[in-house]
Amino acid sequence: MITLRPYQTKAIDDVFERWLRAVLRVLLVLPTGGGKTLISAALILRLLEMGRRVIFFAHRRELIKQTFAKLVRLGIPPELVGIVMAGVEGRCVDSIAPRPETLTDDELWRLWARRRPQAPVKVASIDTFRNHARPDADVIIVDEAHRALAKSYVDVQRAYPEAWHLGLTATPFRADGKGLGDAYDDLVVAATFAELVEQGFLVAPSCWGSKIKANLKGVRRSKGDYNADELARAVNRSELIGDIVDHYVRRGNDAPAFCFAVNVEHSRTLAERFNQAGIPARHVDGSTETSERDDAIAALRDGRVRVLCNCNVFTEGTDVPQVKTIILARPTLSEGLYLQQAGRGARPHPGSPPFVLLDHAGCVTAFDAPQDPREYTLDGRKKRDKTTVTLPPRKECPKCYALVPSAQRTCPGCEYAWPAAELGKETPMEKDGELELLVAGGAVNGRVLSELTHSEIKRLKDWAALVDTWRVENKERDARGEPLREHGWILYKWRETTGLDHAPKGARIPKLTPEQKARSQERRRVRRRRASSDRRAEHEAASTTPAASDESPAPEQLATVPVRPPAANHPASFTLPLRPAHGPLETWEL
Structure with a gap:
């Protein structure tokens, strides 16, 4: 068990x-x-x-x-x-x-x-x-x-x-x-990833960028990602592949590694260059025989192979805890693909070196590190509000190319110190006016706080006051067990008071946390069911229709039907709710 x-x-x-x-x-x-x-x-x-x-x-x-x-x-x-x-x-x-x-x-x-x-x-x-x-x-x-x-x-x-x-x-x-x-x-x-790291069930990677960047200008997009053929031509270059091999030698801890390539040719070239450098490597793709693929994974586990280059093979459903270096050689526009690949090194394994993510694809700066907070929803990713200027969560050290949180003053890899003007968290804060700015380089549209006009500062302060009102009201509503207001309420009130359809430039638009959103949605569902029940009770009280007989089922009970006749080896019988597969929950009696 x-x-x-x-x-x-x-x-x-x-x-x-x-x-x-x-x-x-x-x-x-x-x-x-x-x-x-x-x-x-x-x-x-x-x-x-x-x-x-x-x-x-x-x-x-x-x-x-x-x-x-x-x-x-x-x-x-x-x-x-x-x-x-x-x-x-x-x-x-x-x-x-x-x-x-x-x-x-x-x-x-x-x-x-x-x-x-x-x-x-x-x-x-x-x-x-x-x-x-x-x-x-x-x-x-x-x-x-x-x-x-x-x-x-x-x-x-x-x-x-x-x-x-x-x-x-x-x-x-x-x-x-x-x-x-x-x-x-x-x-x-x-x-979440961070919660599992805190509990010791996953390990967070240290992330490293690369000195030589792939030129993706002109690479077209297809089905939500880069065109595979054009992308392969852009990245399957000698100088880029040589940098990947050198990067593994310098930062890979000589640990078992998965290297994710664009296509079969790219993966074969990478494996060949690793072998030429004296690093045992193999190539695996979708056409590789099952026995050969299983032997390659076994070789990675027992140390006969250090790097396993592949094309869309080990992205999903691969459990090799010994792997502690992930090489991202495939640029992608898909956050899901990136997280699937990066997560292959996150399983703890006794005696293994630290987990290292070697990012030659620009994924960490585009989608954050795996351990960074992210919101999950069934609605998909929302388009970025162009009126809000925000810092990327990760920045690249210009000296050692470590990918560190944007607010960090000193690089942990080489102790490089960022100038104050480049530190997002050095953005001026006016505590007395509750003014908060989260802007690139501590500036709004390229201007520091001292260069803003009086009207711009006033709009930012008014926005901050409205955000504070939203937070206080939601705290009170939460204490009363009521649904919370979404951030759209702030934009509605802003439009009502200023006539503007968007937040002031440089302002921060707060959002409910996933936990708050789930709690609020559940309260709305309960409220709708209660209102529906009250309306039904009023209708029945006013109706002249004779009451149902005692043998009739109670209106709040779900109809049930047998799903199947009991099988010989399954004597237990059971029922499931009878209702359409799709439709708003509040329209059905629970």
Whole structure:
């Protein structure tokens, strides 16, 4: 049996709490290395005890194999787990196979992974399932759910409209910046990267930029990211690749490393240059034979290989805790892709050197370090307000190219001291007037505070006073258990008092934290349900319609229907809420 961590137990409880409130489609967010597969295994165990039939979807063989092993390790008999994937045998040898607890994961897969059509739990390849008969299911779980708007996954949701749906991901957004609100109704953040680092379950990287930058001018965009062919031509250059190898020698701690390349040719070139420098390296891509890929990972674990160069192979579902250096050689516009790749080195491993992120792609300055705060939402990334000038969270040391927080005065890598004029946190503050500016280089539109006009300073002070009013009112509303005001209230009041449609330049627009937003949304839902119940009671009191008989169900009870007839190996019967898969929660009786 596997012991769950506190945040994993709470995440499972939060998911069930939403399902039992008839929120059928839930997205669970947890950073890479936080144990999403373990959470899903424990959740499936609880669902089996309730008599539910479950299908777990993944898009790669490694993820399916990993999930099957963890389900069995957690205590689910392998006889109850069927595999829906091409190449898996149908003939069972359960009666003569060695018991799972005596086997390695590879042996467990080889001896116990079978199709088992009648099993209550299915671990399915989404590609194989498209041409597969639809088995009965009460719960659908999707791994790497940032893919959930792809047609194959949308078809699954349509095939099981009344099932409970759960998506698992570390990055709840797509490359084009759009959210997953069309696929899921609510979001549960199990823990943040910083929280897991604080608890000792992940390690935060030190981040280093590069002296030689790729020239991406003229590289076109395609499907939310750079055009792969044009990007490869821009980065597959001798001087850039040589800098990557030198950077690993200087900063990589001689630790096992994943190097993420643009395409196959770029990855092969990188591996060749590492080998020429005396650093054992291999190349792996999507066409590499499974046995060769497994041997490459084993070689990385046991030290025969130091750097494993790849193209879109180890981005997802790869668990190699020995890896403590990540080389980003692939510039990207996708925050999700960057976080997936960077997270491959975050798992703790006894005796390993510190985690190092060598960023040759400009990702840290574009998307922040993995441990920096970020907001998760189903709505997607909002466009930056052009009227607000803000500092990037990370800056690059001009001497050693360390990527450090923008407010830091001295570089921890080389002790370089930034001039005061370049320090964002050196921005003048007028405490008596509660004036706060968060602007590049301590300036508004290139001018320091002393150069601003009286009217500009007055507008900034008026804005700061309005923000203070918003914060005080929200504190009082929170104490009374009322929904909190969004930041749009500040803009509305600003427009009402000044006639301006935007905040003053250089001003800071505050936002509710994810926790505050979730708490506020829940209170609004409760308020709407209460108002709906009151209106219904008034209508019934005024109605002349005869009262329902004693045998009629209470109006606040959900209608329930049997999901399936009890199977021979599943005597337990159960019911699920009868309601459409999509629609506002407040319109349904709970």
